[in-house]
Amino acid sequence: MKTKVDIDYSSDWPLAPAPESMSHINLKEKYDLFINGKFVKPKSGKYFDTFNPANEKLLAKVALGDADDVDIAVKAARKAYTNVWSKLSGKERGKYIFRLARIIQERAREFSVIESLDGGKAIRESRDIDIPLVSAHFFYNAGWADKLDYAFPNRKPKSLGVVGQIIPWNFPLLMASWKIAPALAAGNTVVIKAANTTPLTLYKLAEAVKDAGIPDGVVNVVSGRGSVVGMAIVNHPDVNKIAFTGSTGVGKIIMNAIAGTGKKATMELGGKAANIIFEDAALDQAVEGVINGIFFNQGHVCCAGSRLYVQESVYDVVLRKLKGRMQSLIIGDPLDKNTDIGAINSKDQLNTINEYIKIGLKEGAEIYQPECTLPKKGYWCKPTLFTHVAQSNRIVQEEIFGPVLAIQTFRTIDEVIEKANNTPYGLSAGVWTDKGSKIFNMTSQLRAGVIWANTFNKFDPASPFGGYKESGFGREGGIHGLEPYLKFD
Amino acid sequence: MKQINFFDTPKIDQVGIDDRISRITARSIKKEAKVKGLYMILNMIDLTTLEGADTEDKVKHICYKAMHLHDEYPDLPTTAAVCVYPNFVKTAVTELKGSGVKVASVATAFPSGQADTQTKLADVKEAVDNGADEVDMVISRGKYHSGDYDFVFNEIATIKAAIGKARLKVILETGELGNLDNIRRASDIAMYAGADFIKTSTGKIKPAATLPVILVMMEAVRDYYYNTGRMVGIKPAGGISNAKLALQYLLLLKETLGGKWLNNTYFRFGASSLANDVLMQIVKQKTGNYQSKDYFSKD
Amino acid sequence: MSRIAILKTYKIYIGGKFPRTESGRFYQPKFDNKALANMCLSSRKDFRNAVVAARKAQGGWAHKSAYNRSQILYRIAEVLEGRKAQFVAELALQGSTEALAKEEVNLSIDRLIYYAGWCDKYIQMYSTVNPVSGSYFNFSVPEPTGIVAAFAPEKSGLLGLVTQICSIIAGGNTCVILASESKPLCAITFAEVLATSDVPGGVINILTGNRAELLTHFGSHMDVNAVLYCGADKNDIKTLQELAVESMKRTRIREDGDYFDAKHENPYYIFDFQETKTTWHPIEQIAGAGSGY
Structure with missing residues (x-):
């Protein structure tokens, strides 16, 4: 990354509303x-x-x-x-x-x-x-x-x-x-x-x-x-x-x-899954996996990849891509077919998430949220990332259950395995690398019930899930x- | 610039690419967004005829079509360019004079690229001397597959140096490259060698353009932009014959490279039959009635 | 003049070594009102030290090849075979008939061999390749839970203990096990067998002492991953299960009965201390059926 140029994801071609039809929906009072x-x-x-x-x-x-x-x-x-x-x-x-x-x-x-x-x-x-x-x-x-x-x-x-x-x-x-x-x-x-x-x-x-x-x-x-x-x-x-x-x-x-x-x-x-990106990963797909990992269902996911570990050598590029991808996400009416991120499930949960965002700021982390306008009514939270966080921060340790990602860097495999396993939880984890033997090393060392390698948040009735x-x-x-x-x- | 090691280009995960594409194809482009998108598409088309059977008349017909897509709707744009063989460039230049429609010419022993560099240079020179605004060259896929990336790079750089002010579109012929990793690498080689555009296909090989292929090329363009600050254009060619699919390309473009790429300086469709399907959609949006091909002139 | 016999000192077994209890306390198990020996009355700190040793050994033990673990279990059986007489004598001292004692020792050897044989097979039994939709390779394999703190059966001093130990360690776990309070002699002699087999120190740690005293500590230690209770005391079980909640320890209850029964030769005893790990990885789809990327 030699330049400072950024992609401008705004355009004069917004998508028109595409609401899902409400006909044939039977709701009793x-x-x-x-x-x-x-x-x-x-x-x-x-x-x-x-x-x-x-x-x-x-x-x-x-x-x-x-x-x-x-x-x-x-x-x-x-x-x-x-x-x-x-x-x-x-x-x-x-x-x-x-x-x-x-x-x-x-x-x-x-x-x-x-x-x-x-x-x-x-x-x-x-x-x-x-x-x-x-x-x-x-x-x-x-x-x-x-x-x-x-x-x-x-x-x-x-x-x-x-x-x-x-x-x-x-x-x-x-x-x-x-x-x-x-x-x-x-x-x-x-x-x-x-x-x-x-x-x-x-x-x-x-x-x-x-x-x-x-x-x-x-x-x-x-x-x-x-x-x-x-x-x-x-x-x-x-x-x-x-x-x-x-x-x-x-x-x-x-x-x-x-x-x-x-x-x-x-x-x-609960969970506090580590999602780990190595320098030899397919980075654009890894970034997409991070997006799916933490913003799927507004982050109300027990196996959400809420702790991102990026190898230091690719940290700048991953961060730049991640921020760009967040800019292109569409937040709003859950019933619009084009919506990527819907509403927070309840007022209580929104309060919890906002509380954690405050904690993150107080802990000295740096916050990033894309520019977007949120609807006036309802419960909304912008997709959020925190950089400059420490393993000991509460936003790294505790399950937030919202669209909030904490990013840390690492240098060696040893270091990242130790950090990834350094939690009382063990539900899921993600690994991104193009190298087969490294994948198997990682997937066998990570103490979690579901390991997604070069993918994240995939589910299937034939696939056992649990922590x-x-x-x-x-x-x-x-x-x-x-x-x-x-x-x- | 520091020497780039093309043996070490970024890796692509094909399943992840497909996953991302499924998000795009699930999108719903409706109403005013659809109409605006359709107009943009028309204005991004390189109306193409590249047949052994091409004649002066045929070229004249498509030039007329490029300027008069559907005269019942006077607010329609022209296409971006007309794309022909070098020997028809003169005709096209004459026909299109003053219209703003560019003349693009395939060259460099199109479509196989199997010729020595001198022959290719002669081919390119003919196109440019005859007034082509844009040159669509093919890379040497044989050399690429043998690992001679320097050769591929140097050939592109040589052509680029020979065409003066004309813009260079480099055709990767993705259908012959074998996998997405190769498409990424070939994209990088082309851009670092000076391509103004990277283009998927000649239209002679299947598969031609697909959404996954274009996403890989867009991501390459984005990384190149991050690294150099220079914007490179993208041209999917072949295989895009309906408006819905073309709209998905535009949406992928918007979400990958943003609004600055959403114009015909940086994005083109190489297509022969796309324009009419787009026109049918536009008329349908305006009249509410589904359309028949028989009401839109072929060329 | 008859020779004065040397009385054996029974210590505890932690990290491959035989320390005395740090508490300095002893108790005397009895049979027919006759004291059998001085046994360590292990303390909370002995348990803590044993857990530290078990944790240290766990990664290495889990990552040994299954074949190697199998050989080590087999080696324990070999060494035990060579010291049969001593175990028969101790069992007799604790009240067994000689015939039963012999059978118990023989079965203990056989049980070690039974579980030795499972080491490199149970994973094949319990692993699955899961046919998920989408282009992913998905498989599930068992992995050891970690450290198992176990209360050995009270009534079955050798065979009951051996059954628990080998079913725990065959699956890559390490253990801290409290021997039968009333029949502890063979447990420590078995530790001597372990020390001269090829079992890495810390994989098996054996304490002697009082179940009631150690119960809450077994249940509450945050670095223990699972608790095994052999017995039927409802209060004990309730207490253990309540304490286990804080760190979500897995609790398993087994009987304190007849370990001669062949039902205790059972691969599901291994699975009691396994976690299932499921891994997903994309499968590239190019060529073949004309995917045409």
């Missing part, structure tokens, strides 16, 4: 709990509001469940397990799940739009990533239902019973599919709690479950406060297993609650993802 195959009012009679974070408009009212509702749901799930689901052959179970997968495909556009309305994520992502993966997960797991003996030879796999599942707000329907699909394939029945800020698509899924003719009580959906509904699921004596995706903090509360109870658990918790250390345990996806939903001789 009010969503009731889905228990035993029916939509039922919560015992409390209370409802909470769910908003569109892009304009703060009310989308629907959603049942505010409590422990009584959970108890009813667990009883329904137990009854369905004992009387129906556990008696079905794997083959028939599988067919129900296949049906559900197909219905989701057919209604993909509707689900995508609602996912973006409720969560603020760009329609490009919900349409091209979230929802296709949701149906893919059901398809993948459906086929396992009658083949479990091949998955675990000599172990005589058996279902567990009733599983309680708690999903996060960042990929609501996708996380629901990661949980429900293997649970059903393994022969369990489910009580699942919707996320508080993004409950709608899970209730849409409940409609699809009904449409698929899946027996009453096999899938039950409840919503409400985590401390009430979530904990009621966790503490219910007739729940055999807990599957949780969310923060490490809440994961610890859950693990404490089930200690000594014999309940099985899968924990998919090391405080990022949790158990895997979701692939043959490995079935194991947590089974018991063995």
Whole structure:
């Protein structure tokens, strides 16, 4: 980089608005709990509001469940397990799940739009990533239902019973599919709690479950406060297993609650992934990977590549390219097909992110945000990078869960491995280099459950996902993802 | 300038390139943005005829078309240039006089490039002496593949020195280069040797221009710009026959190199049938009706 | 005149060395009201030192070739075979019949060989190449969890201990294990076997002492990656699982029963202390079916 010239990404050719059509989107004003195959009012009679974070408009009212509702749901799930689901052959179970997968495909556009309305994520992502993966997960797991003996030879796999599942707000329907699909394939029945800020698509899924003719009580959906509904699921004596995706903090509360109870658990918790660029990498593609790594879903991603390590010899060029690419990102209306970065999921999360940005500045880091105008209404955060940060800074150590990237440099492989592993988390990591033997060195040294080499933030139902250390345990996806939903001789 | 080691050019990850392209093709270019884009495309076309069967008349026809794309719409721009063989340059210059449409000529033993440098120089001289504004040369792919990057570099530099004020477009013939790493390297060689434009293809080899190939070339242009401050143009040629695809090229250009490249000084489409598809789209946007080819003159 | 026998001093085994407990405390396990020996009553600091040794050894052990780890386990079996008599005698002292004692020692040897055989195979069993959509090569492999802190079965002084140790280390983990409190003699004699086999120091660390005293420390040490509890005490299990939460230790519970049973020859014991790592890498798509970049 011998000159100081920069690319000017402004132009007099702006893209016209390209809003996704809202026709055929069925949203009710009010969503009731889905228990035993029916939509039922919560015992409390209370409802909470769910908003569109892009304009703060009310989308629907959603049942505010409590422990009584959970108890009813667990009883329904137990009854369905004992009387129906556990008696079905794997083959028939599988067919129900296949049906559900197909219905989701057919209604993909509707689900995508609602996912973006409720969560603020760009329609490009919900349409091209979230929802296709949701149906893919059901398809993948459906086929396992009658083949479990091949998955675990000599172990005589058996279902567990009733599983309680708690999903996060960042990929609501996708996380629901990661949980429900293997649970059903393994022969369990489910009580699942919707996320508080993004409950709608899970209730849409409940409609699809009904449409698929899946027996009453096999899938039950409840919503409400985590401390009430979530904990009621966790503490219910007739729940055999807990599957949780969310923060490490809440994961610890859950693990404490089930200690000594014999309940099985899968924990998919936080992360602070290192994304490492070596000087011999395909730099432009690496930069694109960094962009996907941290700005995907506004950075509300547990495996987000939030710590970037760049080899010192290419630091200037990478930084220049990264800033340029950030200038060309389109931020705004999540329902516009051209939007790259949508709205922050909630006011609370925006406050958290802004707090971390303040902390970063206070810690002496240098901030960069592209020039762009944000909508006046709604919750927005510009894509942000911090340079001149130290490993000990809080913005390097703690999960921000927003579009905030902290960049450090390194000189040697030794140094970068040490820094990358220097965290209590271990969910994912990224490596960028054109040299094969270096990739395998790095991927074997990095202590994380998912390693993306020369790519980032790729997901697939056949690919096991889950963490090391405080990022949790158990895997979701692939043959490995079935194991947590089974018991063995 | 410090000697550049072309054995050590930046690496390209093809799957990553495809990933980036999928973001572009998922974009939606609508309404006023579409119309404006379509006008830009027309104005970036090098209307091309490079057939063994070309005649004076044929060249005259495309020159007329370049200046009168669709007379029912008087606000339409002209194309950027007309691209012909050297022996038709004189005709084209006469026909296009005063229109602002440039005359480009392929040269250097087009399309194979299999000739000695003296022959190529004679070819180029004919084009320039006849008044070509732009010369589209081909690189020696054989020498490239044998690793003789110095030869390729020197040949381009020699041609550049021989054409005076004319602008030099260097055709990499990407369809013969084998992979994206080679396209990146050939782009670098061409630019450092003095190319004003790098161009994908002769149109005689398939695949010709594709979005992944152009992205690699754009990234090469961007790095070269970072390194030298000089803006080099890009010309995809061959394989772009519909407006939608051409719009995606423009969008990729905008997101990779920014607004300064969004004009025909720095971006061209080498195409023979693109113009009519773009015209049909423009008329559709204005009338609301889908169009038929029969209402747009071929040349 | 009869010769005065030399009584053996049983120490603990940390980092390949035999220190006494830093606490200077001892206890006397008894059989038939007869004290068997003076055993170290290991302290929290002994445990801490053992974890330091285990951490130091972990990377090297995990990165040894599977073949090499297998040979080392086999070597332990060989050395144990040569010292059978001593183990039979100790088991008898702790209350076993001679026939049972012989069988326990034989089975311990066989179990080492069983797990030695798994070292270079379990990865093949548990690894997958995952057929993902898109042009990516995607595979999952097991990797060792790290340091396992284990409470050996109380009732099975040798075979129970050996089963836990070999299933942990076969998978590339290192361990700190607390021997049976009432039947600790063989554990330390087994450490002498380890010290003369080719096991690198720190891979296996053996403490003797009181389970109740060390329980919370095993559960709360932040540099321990997993805890193995052999037993059925509900309070112990609850305490351990609660303490494990702070650093998300993996906790595993196994029985304190009959380790003679063949079910304890089980590759899933190895997988109990494995993490699954999934790696993605693009596959270039050029040529072949005319991708034409």
